[in-house]
Amino acid sequence: MTRSSAPGKVYLFGEHAVVYGEPAVPCAIERRARVGVEPRDDATLRVHSDDLSLDGFTVEYAGSTDGKPDIDVAESLVDAAMGYVDEAIAQVREVTGEPDAGFEVTIESDIPLGAGLGSSAAVVVAAIDAATRALGVELSTAELAERAYQTELAVQDGQASRADTFCSATGGAVRVEGSDCRAIDAPDLPxxxxxxxxxxxxxxxxxxxxxxxxxxxxxxxxxxxxxxxxxxxxxxxxxxxxxxxxxxxxxxxxxxxxxxxxxxxxxxxxxxxxxxxxxxxxxxxxxxxxxxxxxxxxxxxxxxxxxxxxxxxxxxxxxxxxxxxxxx
Ligand SMILES: Nc1ncnc2c1ncn2[C@@H]1O[C@H](COP(=O)(O)OP(=O)(O)O)[C@@H](O)[C@H]1O
Ligand SMILES: C[C@@](O)(CCOP(=O)(O)O)CC(=O)O
Ligand SMILES: [Mg+2]
The missing domain is CATH 3.30.70.890 (GHMP kinase, C-terminal domain)
Incomplete structure (x- = not known):
């Protein structure tokens, strides 16, 4: 098993506007998602996450090659729930040049889902890091952040900034404006x-x-x-x-x-x-x-x-x- 973790974040300033090229300042926080990955000998993606529940159902699903999970909730909800990990693994297959790689993915997270603390970015960053390493490929932090950004961009219908994913990959306080992403000094804030x-x-x-x-x-x-x-x-x-x-x-x-x-x-x-x-x-x-x-x-x-x-x-x-x- 290869495992990585990545932090969530809060925005001090600038969410939404950052999608249109304005600057934003997110800060990584000590709440993390941990993603464990085991390569499979077929091309299937299976995701285990106790935190992912839809209308009270915990979901265990087989992604991509196996189609949709068999559960009784609206398809848009299922798509939203599965999208980030599915797309993260698509990025892993592309960057490693292994289009048929399959994985067992296990996610544990301290970050509430969809609550503005960047659970999607943390899960995506940790999943890409663990899955590429499981295939023997080491990405630099910059490459990892870029692949994680491409993941959010795809899931959010072409509308995402680099802020969450860069911040989760690097930690600390960051400033993001378009493709210009950098660490900044921040005092200890209460x-x-x-x-x-x-x-x-x-x-x-x-x-x-x-x-x-x-x-x-x-x-x-x-x-x-x-x-x-x-x-x-x-x-x-x-x-x-x-x-x-x-x-x-x-x-x-x-x-x-x-x-x-x-x-x-x-x-x-x-x-x-x-x-x-x-x-x-x-x-x-x-x-x-x-x-x-x-x-x-x-x-x-x-x-x-x-x-x-x-x-x-x-x-x-x-x-x-x-x-x-x-x-x-
Ligand atoms: N613990 C988890 N297990 C599986 N998927 C997760 C987990 N945490 C987040 N995700 C993915 O991230 C999505 C939530 O991301 P998003 O709507 O951007 O909100 P936020 O990033 O603010 O938490 C979930 O629908 C799911 O696809
Ligand atoms: C609204 C936005 O600026 C931040 C979204 O943050 P979160 O996924 O709600 O944690 C979108 C983005 O930057 O991709
Ligand atoms: Mg998000």
Missing amino acids: LVIGFDGGAGDTGALVAGVRQLRDEYSFAADTVASIGDIVRQGETALADGDVAELGRLMDFNHGLLSALGVSGRSLDSMVWAAREAGALGAKLTGAGGGGCIVALDPTPETETALRYLPGCEDVFPAELADEGVRQLE
């Missing part, structure tokens, strides 16, 4: 994450923003303004100005909300954090439902979220310096 227990469909949310942006010039301006916030945020990060970072996170949330990707429970967690004295709070990732990230050096936000109806989990986010990690 990040608190609130999770409403829900999820959003990244592909659908990205498509919704694209539609608004195509239809209304003010939506396009909103996306460009998120880019301005990110640039200001970079200065605040470099200056270690945490109060300014908080104000900019608040503004970034407002603009994401205007683009239609927040929701009642995300907004309620954001307001609970602000009322508890957080320096700033915003949704993270694609939105719809899932997680917010707040900046608070005191325990107040954590306490407020813990008692907020509709907040299922709350935890401090420790920055992960290490990206992909070879386990065996």
Whole structure:
């Protein structure tokens, strides 16, 4: 068995706008997906994941060559659930020049699915790393990040940024603008994450923003303004100005909300954090439902979220310096 792990992330700034070439700053967090891979002697892909459940059913499926799993849920849900690992393995077959490689893939993850903490990127990065190594191919971190990006691009119908996958592959805080991806210095930030227990469909949310942006010039301006916030945020990060970072996170949330990707429970967690004295709070990732990230050096936000109806989990986010990690 070859195993790798990779971290999830939060966005300090810039999700969605990054898809259109604006900069974004995600930070890797110490919540990881671990993917174990065993090559098979046929071309079948079998995926085992206790965390992947659809309408309460845990799914065990055979991908690609075996067709769809035999379960009673909408096909779009199944496609969304299977897409990332299927496509990751397609990338592995291509990069290793082994189109008929088959695998048993076992996934364990601390990252809630579809909640904006980049579970897809972590699973994809760890799966590509483990499966290529299982075939005797060592990818550089840059090649791994590129293959993981191609995976998300394919699953999200040609609309994805390099932000999640680069951040998960390298760890740390990063800045991504188009194909320019780099590590940046970030002070130790007092990040608190609130999770409403829900999820959003990244592909659908990205498509919704694209539609608004195509239809209304003010939506396009909103996306460009998120880019301005990110640039200001970079200065605040470099200056270690945490109060300014908080104000900019608040503004970034407002603009994401205007683009239609927040929701009642995300907004309620954001307001609970602000009322508890957080320096700033915003949704993270694609939105719809899932997680917010707040900046608070005191325990107040954590306490407020813990008692907020509709907040299922709350935890401090420790920055992960290490990206992909070879386990065996
Ligand atoms: N533990 C897991 N096991 C199997 N697939 C997973 C796991 N975690 C994430 N995934 C894949 O990633 C998808 C969620 O990714 P996405 O919608 O981008 O949300 P996010 O990246 O914010 O968590 C799932 O539908 C599934 O395809
Ligand atoms: C909305 C987006 O900017 C981030 C999506 O993050 P997540 O999959 O929700 O963790 C899409 C992307 O960058 O590919
Ligand atoms: Mg994702």
